[in-house]
Amino acid sequence: MSDIDIVVEICGSAGEGTISAGEILSRFMSEEGYDIMSFDSYPAEIRGFGKCVAHSRISRTRVLTPGKYSDVLIALNDSHSISQLPVLKEQGVLIYDNKPPKYHDEDKSIAGWLEPGMIPYGIPLNELAIKAAGNARGRNMVALGAFAALFGISQDAFIQSVKRRYGKKKQVVIDNNVDSFVEGFNWTRDNVRKIDFHLFDSSPSDVKRDQLIINGNEAVARGALAAGLHLYAGYPITPATKIMEILSKELPKKGGVFLQTEDEISSIGHVMGAGFAGKRAMTGTSGPGFCLMSEFTGLSVMAEVPAVIVNSQRGGPSTGLPTKHEQSDLNIALFGGSGDSPRVVIAPTSVDQCYQAAVLALYIAEKYQTLVILLIDFFLSNSIKNLDPPPPPDPRYLNANIAPGKDELKDYKRYQITENGISPRTIPGTPGGMFFSTGLEHDERGKPVYDTKTHTLMTEKRFRKHREILKEIPEPRITGWEGQGDIGVVSWGSSAGAAEEAVILACEKGLKVGSFSSMVLSPFPANALVRFCDRFKTILVPEMNYSGQFANMIAPIVTRPVMRLNMVTGLPMASEDILKKIKEIK
Amino acid sequence: MSDIDIVVEICGSAGEGTISAGEILSRFMSEEGYDIMSFDSYPAEIRGFGKCVAHSRISRTRVLTPGKYSDVLIALNDSHSISQLPVLKEQGVLIYDNKPPKYHDEDKSIAGWLEPGMIPYGIPLNELAIKAAGNARGRNMVALGAFAALFGISQDAFIQSVKRRYGKKKQVVIDNNVDSFVEGFNWTRDNVRKIDFHLFDSSPSDVKRDQLIINGNEAVARGALAAGLHLYAGYPITPATKIMEILSKELPKKGGVFLQTEDEISSIGHVMGAGFAGKRAMTGTSGPGFCLMSEFTGLSVMAEVPAVIVNSQRGGPSTGLPTKHEQSDLNIALFGGSGDSPRVVIAPTSVDQCYQAAVLALYIAEKYQTLVILLIDFFLSNSIKNLDPPPPPDPRYLNANIAPGKDELKDYKRYQITENGISPRTIPGTPGGMFFSTGLEHDERGKPVYDTKTHTLMTEKRFRKHREILKEIPEPRITGWEGQGDIGVVSWGSSAGAAEEAVILACEKGLKVGSFSSMVLSPFPANALVRFCDRFKTILVPEMNYSGQFANMIAPIVTRPVMRLNMVTGLPMASEDILKKIKEIK
Amino acid sequence: MITPGSQYLDEQINTVKENGFLRYRTGELPTWCPGCGYFGITDAILKACLELNLKNEEICAISGIGCAGRYPVFMNVYGFHTLHGRSIPVASGVKLAREDLTVFAVAGDGDALGIGGGHLPHIARKNIDITLFLFDNSIYGLTKGQSSATTLFGQATSSHPGGNPDTPLNPIKLALAYGASFVARGFAGDPEGLKHLAKEAITHKGFSFLHITTPCVTFDKFNFTWKNLKENHSYIDQSIHNVTDMESAMRIAEHERFKLGVFYKDSNRLSYHENLRNIASKKA
Amino acid sequence: MITPGSQYLDEQINTVKENGFLRYRTGELPTWCPGCGYFGITDAILKACLELNLKNEEICAISGIGCAGRYPVFMNVYGFHTLHGRSIPVASGVKLAREDLTVFAVAGDGDALGIGGGHLPHIARKNIDITLFLFDNSIYGLTKGQSSATTLFGQATSSHPGGNPDTPLNPIKLALAYGASFVARGFAGDPEGLKHLAKEAITHKGFSFLHITTPCVTFDKFNFTWKNLKENHSYIDQSIHNVTDMESAMRIAEHERFKLGVFYKDSNRLSYHENLRNIASKKA
Ligand SMILES: Cc1ncc(C[n+]2csc(CCOP(=O)(O)OP(=O)(O)O)c2C)c(N)n1
Numbered sequence A, B: 001m002s003d004i005d006i007v008v009e010i011c012g013s014a015g016e017g018t019i020s021a022g023e024i025l026s027r028f029m030s031e032e033g034y035d036i037m038s039f040d041s042y043p044a045e046i047r048g049f050g051k052c053v054a055h056s057r058i059s060r061t062r063v064l065t066p067g068k069y070s071d072v073l074i075a076l077n078d079s080h081s082i083s084q085l086p087v088l089k090e091q092g093v094l095i096y097d098n099k100p101p102k103y104h105d106e107d108k109s110i111a112g113w114l115e116p117g118m119i120p121y122g123i124p125l126n127e128l129a130i131k132a133a134g135n136a137r138g139r140n141m142v143a144l145g146a147f148a149a150l151f152g153i154s155q156d157a158f159i160q161s162v163k164r165r166y167g168k169k170k171q172v173v174i175d176n177n178v179d180s181f182v183e184g185f186n187w188t189r190d191n192v193r194k195i196d197f198h199l200f201d202s203s204p205s206d207v208k209r210d211q212l213i214i215n216g217n218e219a220v221a222r223g224a225l226a227a228g229l230h231l232y233a234g235y236p237i238t239p240a241t242k243i244m245e246i247l248s249k250e251l252p253k254k255g256g257v258f259l260q261t262e263d264e265i266s267s268i269g270h271v272m273g274a275g276f277a278g279k280r281a282m283t284g285t286s287g288p289g290f291c292l293m294s295e296f297t298g299l300s301v302m303a304e305v306p307a308v309i310v311n312s313q314r315g316g317p318s319t320g321l322p323t324k325h326e327q328s329d330l331n332i333a334l335f336g337g338s339g340d341s342p343r344v345v346i347a348p349t350s351v352d353q354c355y356q357a358a359v360l361a362l363y364i365a366e367k368y369q370t371l372v373i374l375l376i377d378f379f380l381s382n383s384i385k386n387l388d389p390p391p392p393p394d395p396r397y398l399n400a401n402i403a404p405g406k407d408e409l410k411d412y413k414r415y416q417i418t419e420n421g422i423s424p425r426t427i428p429g430t431p432g433g434m435f436f437s438t439g440l441e442h443d444e445r446g447k448p449v450y451d452t453k454t455h456t457l458m459t460e461k462r463f464r465k466h467r468e469i470l471k472e473i474p475e476p477r478i479t480g481w482e483g484q485g486d487i488g489v490v491s492w493g494s495s496a497g498a499a500e501e502a503v504i505l506a507c508e509k510g511l512k513v514g515s516f517s518s519m520v521l522s523p524f525p526a527n528a529l530v531r532f533c534d535r536f537k538t539i540l541v542p543e544m545n546y547s548g549q550f551a552n553m554i555a556p557i558v559t560r561p562v563m564r565l566n567m568v569t570g571l572p573m574a575s576e577d578i579l580k581k582i583k584e585i586k
Numbered sequence C, D: 001m002i003t004p005g006s007q008y009l010d011e012q013i014n015t016v017k018e019n020g021f022l023r024y025r026t027g028e029l030p031t032w033c034p035g036c037g038y039f040g041i042t043d044a045i046l047k048a049c050l051e052l053n054l055k056n057e058e059i060c061a062i063s064g065i066g067c068a069g070r071y072p073v074f075m076n077v078y079g080f081h082t083l084h085g086r087s088i089p090v091a092s093g094v095k096l097a098r099e100d101l102t103v104f105a106v107a108g109d110g111d112a113l114g115i116g117g118g119h120l121p122h123i124a125r126k127n128i129d130i131t132l133f134l135f136d137n138s139i140y141g142l143t144k145g146q147s148s149a150t151t152l153f154g155q156a157t158s159s160h161p162g163g164n165p166d167t168p169l170n171p172i173k174l175a176l177a178y179g180a181s182f183v184a185r186g187f188a189g190d191p192e193g194l195k196h197l198a199k200e201a202i203t204h205k206g207f208s209f210l211h212i213t214t215p216c217v218t219f220d221k222f223n224f225t226w227k228n229l230k231e232n233h234s235y236i237d238q239s240i241h242n243v244t245d246m247e248s249a250m251r252i253a254e255h256e257r258f259k260l261g262v263f264y265k266d267s268n269r270l271s272y273h274e275n276l277r278n279i280a281s282k283k284a
């Protein structure tokens, strides 16, 4: 069995089938039993000839990041691909069109950029595509054919996979795709001499057709469905739109309700209404839409009405970089409401965790009658991972409302001040359980009051819930060096994969480095972090934002010197960058 | 000359003239040359018999806080006033109605609450009012008459002041008020034996009729007008509404434009439009409305369009305690936008500073082409202070736009990357100066681009402005012990007055305690704070919120142990509480 | 101090104690000003509930912020006092999650036509089965008398002491233009008539828009006063107007600003739930 | 790759280079899909500006977010690409601050009728002197084909693959109900007719509402296509319809969803600036 671990990039302009070629490749490789992680980047414009890159890492062992550099670059568009060359590794493979259509700008032909350190394979992509299907549309499949021929992939198995994928399309579409693939495959087999050393296992040990191949958005949607989601109200926005589009299809099948609202304020309003009515409800958005929900976040906390908001972060501020990755909405997730409003923030670190995080979010929101923010990001939303189908959630996560007993109803205090902050809660329809909720400060019965004492007691009650939630959140993930060491890397969200990978690499090099990450950021497991920090001389906080939002958040609890690694490149965090920083600190 | 320093509270229910009685008293005392600070509290409901308290501190020397305890309580409504008794000092004076109307609930008569430590003066307020004007409406003026007679205030001078105040009202209204006052005065003079020791100077040294007697809202409005405000767009919300109502009258007189919009989103939208068009513009709101403006805050930063938002904080979260004081919107002011968006936050510490802060805010917004948040609070908005009329602002604050030169226009880069972060900016109407602004990331010409490098460079540019702004903000105010000491009190906003007062009292007691406050919170004068902290063993951060928002903000820069004093009583911070905490720490 | 508000309630309590009318009231005394039109509206809605024999626990009353927003505080139902302008989306969320409940959205003119005006077109076109009670006093009551979207042109208010420069909106015209399937206007000064309209609105399948004119006795002493409203209001002559005739409804709304009664009603239009079910079954 | 978008532009450039029509264009190539209706709209507005001989520096083009929102990127004027749904308040702010400027607000149907739908009633009733160009493709283009407020009932979209359950809004009816003083509809497929409407809208004193139908060739292959729009559109017979007759305007808007031309126009109504000046002088 080969221990292959390679990164393939397909680069073209919008509309050339770049992204779908990447998807076909990843899906096939996953079916063949490889571990894959893919990630696409594309422009914010619909057309406009913008650059698209489908990036896939394919490996025999479990991968934590998509990888920063590529082993293979498949150039569908020359000028865009030129700008992708800097991430092609030394001795990397370049598959390009050696007879590009003549209207191409000569200067921008990639052929002019070939260098000794590359292994170029020129294939007449355009010509072969026209030959196969009468037009150039199938260039992406020709390129995949060339790739398959070069890297030892079985033509038959690949074609079967394409057919499964396109099963519902018109026959002519399937045929054109298959013919283009075959054309590319055969031409390459017959005309190209392989000089690189990459080779896939032709008969992989364990074929995995039943795996899920999903991105973070889909994982969130599936987790929410598994957790009994009843209503999803949404408004389109990149990179969260897909959650809505999936649930639009899936919710009605389960008797739930999906609706598209006029704006994000209305979305969260609907979620709060459904929450008040006793149903699990969720909305999803990105930074700009989350801003509009700010006012409702405070109401959820104050009126103690469950609500879950998914915020998939993108480059900011403002409309920013809608199709680029960033982790810069932690501040607004934690602090984006008026007054003192403790909010639960769950930031899964991987596509798998997205599923569990959605289950946890809906559970905590209902049980603690409060706001939960599920903070994912462009990378998680769009990165595709193969996973074993998760088991159904533990039943205790499924119905968590604490209803008052019959006796309690006689003197029912909807906002009773309790040790754990949770008050008994009736659902509309319950006879004798009528109450009144308000965003005004209120007494235990919900009546608006503004006296000094009540506000203090109720504020404490609301904050006490967090103390309680802390008891049932997953343990932080701690890896790497186990004793007293030099550098502790503390990371969050999707950067945690890169941090762990960097720590593994550093430990392999003999460095005493550990990694800490917690899926739940608020309430934060401060004690665990303090214990972790006690083991290291320096703390390194890598994050994909400029101002160090997480580093600032943990500043009041970390007593060691904190080094920061902040990047706003629009790309996911890479282990290489963290490793470099670790070496600098040493 | 007496060195009187007393706190008078008038307590009644909504609609009884409580607040206006307080205002008449403060105004008169100020005219008489006393320093005054008043602060009213009232319920969030229009009627509904809620409790109102008009609180005034009257002193021969400059006062920094309204004072926590009262020397005199004037009870217009018995049951509400009972709950005000706990803040009446030992040997405090109680003026109450000893023949209250008979529909009064016996249990709740304040007469039943008299205690040995009080000096009670029973006056038949109700009867005298009916006698004077035929109905009970003038009870508040009767009570003021009693107060005047007891504390050595000249009847004539007071009546003159009332007449000046009510000059524009109907004669019968003025007469009724004056008659009620006289009735109360004469009855008291003739029937009551004074046994307390408070006495006002009957012939004060310096009469000050030309002083301003204004609250923070008015100071903000006047400052903005002085700084050349052209457009104010607003939506009503407590405690900021008055700013809008003042500017609705004043702006048109100066050729400016006031408009009331359909919501807060539209308000800030209009402000940004006017800012883009080259005019100074502002809006004002409180927490809930500020939430709705979050999305636009990011656009101001990203598109570099000037905007000023006044946020007068009230109790939160959500609708919260609309008529109570709190300092809990610092988080949202600093962090309430998506992405990394550096925003200027100016939090004046006193009514006087509100004026200067408004000038500074409009200046910085224009010069640095960015968002400025003027963070005041319920206490500042509603506390009335007498001040000398401020001089007109320095001309350099009045026109701060950095226009490109003729030559620059040839190759005009609206978003040119510069050392100080400020780019040349044309105003619509300038021939040849056309450009395009966007909330998307963009290059120096404003064109949307999403590459790695540009986003990094532009983010840095936006943050660099803050480094520059730091150079021209007022020095932090540092008072108290000057050498190495024990406790450094670091405070912000309207709590700074109480902190300073506490430090003065502590130093008088021989404690080595200092006070630090900065009117500008972002960018924050970190170096000055570090130097200050170096002088003290412990840092105390008192603030009127629960989670310690300011303490968290400065955590990354403070290396000393930080003690917090957090209160959410709905009342302004009191020096007594800080002093108590200082003593505890010692 | 004499408190006409509670006096008024005392009277009410005496007259209606026997007939169970107080079933929907909590013990809370309304904090509205004495003489406010909201007392009459409350009466009318309570009586409508009683006559329809709605179960307390199956009513959800969702309000915005303002004096009108306080309405659910005084109601013995499941009440939710949400945010300024947001009663509609929250009420819609309640109904979509729980078709079995009777859902009222309560909004002031500021709530429904100012800050929350963007939600109205969409609940109407979706035809979600809730009833909107629009308490229209043509002023911002709770914040002390600023202009609202229905304040008269030229009217002096706290925010426009020199006179309101904005032309008012016509709420009935809006509801009609949005395609609301039930559009009516009632008056706080005629609780009996209002009760009938409320009953019709509540029982109508789909979105019901009930515009209720009412005076703010504290902040509008000259325009929409009890006197003026009483003098100007009259019911639509239903023998002339056919409530399924949109054009006639528009015409009355345009020319006769003070007409009361049902303007428009489409009993055949499917509610949102029905549409969703049809689509789901079509696909299955 | 063949790029019809830029080809199309190349042709345009050749035909119009001489007459100065490109005066209002920046060097940027539009990022719209080949065949998008927005090219025609852009042409029409450019020509209107040219024929009115507006100075580039005195035009402010304020847009929201969406494909339509990109319009100012390609215009050599003072352009501001604001937030989704917010072109109206920002454009209004520009105009109120600077009466001397000519202000365009550009909005998609999502911008103007979805997320930003709450602003429309108020700019209309205030009659602030800007022109709203509503690029209505009945879809959310930039986010890839979700339903908008004007998507047909039952139409399959990315967000409603089984069919849109929401009844569409009628933008002309809305504008009329809000009291807009100029209400018209143009079509991207008739740039010449659209140009005339744009000129009339721009020169109208007060708020002008210009609804422009246009296909999204990428995300709507079946409903509002070039073919369907071309077949269904026709101009109002102005010999029959009097543009000052609100009732007639409403009737056409209600019954004939594809009529083009001016529906309503009130040239006498005072603009907001005029009202403000009147009030200020009254007080003085
Ligand atoms: C976001 C937000 N903005 C402003 C306010 C302040 N506010 C409370 S009620 C109100 C207006 C109420 O007017 P209306 O809706 O007509 O109700 P009424 O008081 O007249 O019954 C305003 C502006 C708020 N609570 N929230």
Ligand SMILES: Cc1ncc(C[n+]2csc(CCOP(=O)(O)OP(=O)(O)O)c2C)c(N)n1
Pocket: A235, A236, A237, A238, A264, A288, A289, A292, A319, D065, D066, D067, D068, D069, D083, D084, D107, D108, D109, D110, D111, D112, D135, D137, D139, D140, D141, D142, D143, D148
């Ligand atoms: C607050 C916010 N929500 C959502 C989005 C995502 N978004 C961008 S454009 C758009 C819809 C565009 O549709 P439309 O206004 O009809 O313009 P078109 O693209 O069709 O021209 C959406 C939902 C956003 N940018 N901001």
Ligand code: SF4
Pocket: B046, B047, C031, C032, C033, C035, C036, C037, C038, C067, C068, C137, C141, C142, C215, C216, C217, C218, C219
């Ligand atoms: S302020 Fe007006 S609307 Fe509010 S309770 Fe008083 S009278 Fe009623």
Ligand code: SF4
Pocket: A046, A047, D031, D032, D033, D035, D036, D037, D038, D067, D068, D137, D141, D142, D215, D216, D217, D218, D219
């Ligand atoms: S997606 Fe539609 S609206 Fe957007 S540019 Fe393409 S065709 Fe035009």
Ligand SMILES: [Mg+2]
Pocket: C066, C108, C109, C110, C135, C136, C137, C138, C139, C140, C141, C148
């Ligand atoms: Mg109102």
Ligand SMILES: [Mg+2]
Pocket: D066, D108, D109, D110, D135, D136, D137, D138, D139, D140, D141, D148
């Ligand atoms: Mg559209």
